[in-house]
Amino acid sequence: MNLPTAAQEALDAFTACPGWEQRARLLMHWGERLEPLAERHEADRVHGCESQVWLSGEKRDDRWHFRASSDARLIRGLLAVLLARVNGLPAGELAGLDIADWFARLGLSRQLSPSRASGMNAVVQQMRRLIDAA
Amino acid sequence: MTLISPWRVDFPGLRALDADGQTYLDSAATAQKPQAVLDALLAYYAGGAANVHRAQHLPGERATRAFEATRDKAARWLNAASRDEIVFTRGATESLNLLAYGLESMFMAGDEIVVSAAEHHANLLPWQQLAARKSLKLVVLPLTPAGDIDPLEAATLIGPRTRLLALAQLSNVLGRWQAVQPLIRRAQEHGALTVVDGAQAVVHGRQDVQALGCDFYVCSSHKLYGPDGVGLLYGRRDALQRLNHWQFGGEMVQQAEYHAATFRPAPLGLEAGTPAVSGVVALGAALDYFEHLDAEAVSRHEAALHRMLLEGLRRHEGLRLLGEPHTALACFTVDGVHSGDLAHLLTEQGIAVRAGHHCAMPLLQRLGVSGAIRVSLGLYNDEADLQRFFAALDKALELLR
Secondary structure, three states: OOOOHHHHHHHHHHHOOOOHHHHHHHHHHHHHOOOOOOOOOHHHEOOOOOOOEEEEEEEEOOEEEEEEEEOOHHHHHHHHHHHHHHOOOEHHHHHOOOHHHHHHHOOOHHHHOOOOOOOHHHHHHHHHHHHHHO | OOOOOOOHHHOHHHHHHHHOOOEEOEOOOOOOOOHHHHHHHHHHHHOOOOOOOOOOOHHHHHHHHHHHHHHHHHHHHHOOOOHHHEEEEOOHHHHHHHHHHHOHHHOOOOOEEEEEOOOOHHHOHHHHHHHHHHOOEEEEEOEOOOOOEOHHHHHHHOOOOEEEEEEEOEOOOOOOEOOHHHHHHHHHHOOOEEEEEOOOHHHHOOOOHHHHOOOEEEEEOHHHOOOOOOEEEEEOHHHHOOOOOOOOOHHHEEEEOOOOEEEOOOOHHHOOOOOOHHHHHHHHHHHHHHHOOOHHHHHHHHHHHHHHHHHHHHOOOOEEEOOOOOOOEEEEEEOOEOHHHHHHHHHHOOEEOEEEOOOOHHHHHHHOOOOEEEEEOOOOOOHHHHHHHHHHHHHHHHHHO
């Protein structure tokens, strides 16, 4: 299965990262690429995050397009690498995607562990709910 | 001279965390346990477990004796007038919920419950929900900028309609001792019951419930270097008698028929179901451990460490402390830096501190911050822990700015 271009780019960058510091810088750098949300609606708030996160998604021509936002820079980075992997995927492919594996390949698996205050788990769950509800 | 903790060696958990590259500065959430507590847990199970207050067999008798010995120790520890004034619960949160349910029938619509703006959710939400159930008014005492309950405001807000006053002695966010005694007096002059949340306070100084004069006092074992799943509720004898039974089953029952039952008085009447026997026994070991420490030396060490923490934090430009902490902990934010980002980078460097709202969302809202980092100390922390923390903080801020 071929990775979307942005995802391949993220994978190349993160796997070349020798340590936490470079990884943190890279995450912040990716966070800056996150397209800002036009408006932050309360309905899009992801609960279960210590940092505030908003997530919205829509399906166009059977492909998913998500947008996300956060006040925290590192969370924005995590959201950016998540969206790089999922955006533009056909609905069928997205439903079967192993997101934990994606974060593991980037060396970011701790961000998905259950006690992480970052709440990326909550983001992934909200994404799943949006997909299931569609 | 470098500040070292002579008690650090008593805590195997810290050795393990050290080996793991982790600097533990989150003792206000839960504390590490001394070897004596681990030994007591193992001895209870390895020696033959049994339920308490039920069986006449030898293992049951032994378990009951060890379990009840902790009640004596806890009564001594808090200077209760009698062992019967100590109820075992699952934690301070359950103790407070027990009170909110057990006292429910004494409230009438329009009565007032008074708390402070600094309460942990555990000493806010049980009262907030009780107020909603019974149409009561929840009165919130405001704080001064330093983090004290404003005494002038309190003097007018605690009045003839006050039926209950519930205050934390030491805030888990502000690290500040509240002068609760005059407020307790004032509430009692108006015939109100008084509850003191000592979850943080008991860890940082010996408390005397008779000197405080409160009707109820609650705390948790897990912050007091004991096992989790155990808490204490102290109630003065006459105050305890005002509590209705709130959970049913187990040895709290005296007589039961299909359509009616009678129940034991407190404390057993408030301990439904099988209690955390091993945990209660091991809490006894934690209290023994404490009894044998030089309390003066512990206080001096904690004070010196806390001073060092505050001095180090104050050296950082743009760093804002929440309130003016007296002891044990410090919460802070840094201008222009999201506390979630800071927490992320401290975690990356093996610094175990808390970030977020610290179970006190209304307090943080009132202080105008969405989240904060909390560094909290135990008697086992030392200067090297703080040095690692400050090095990591500098590195994190360098990356984020």
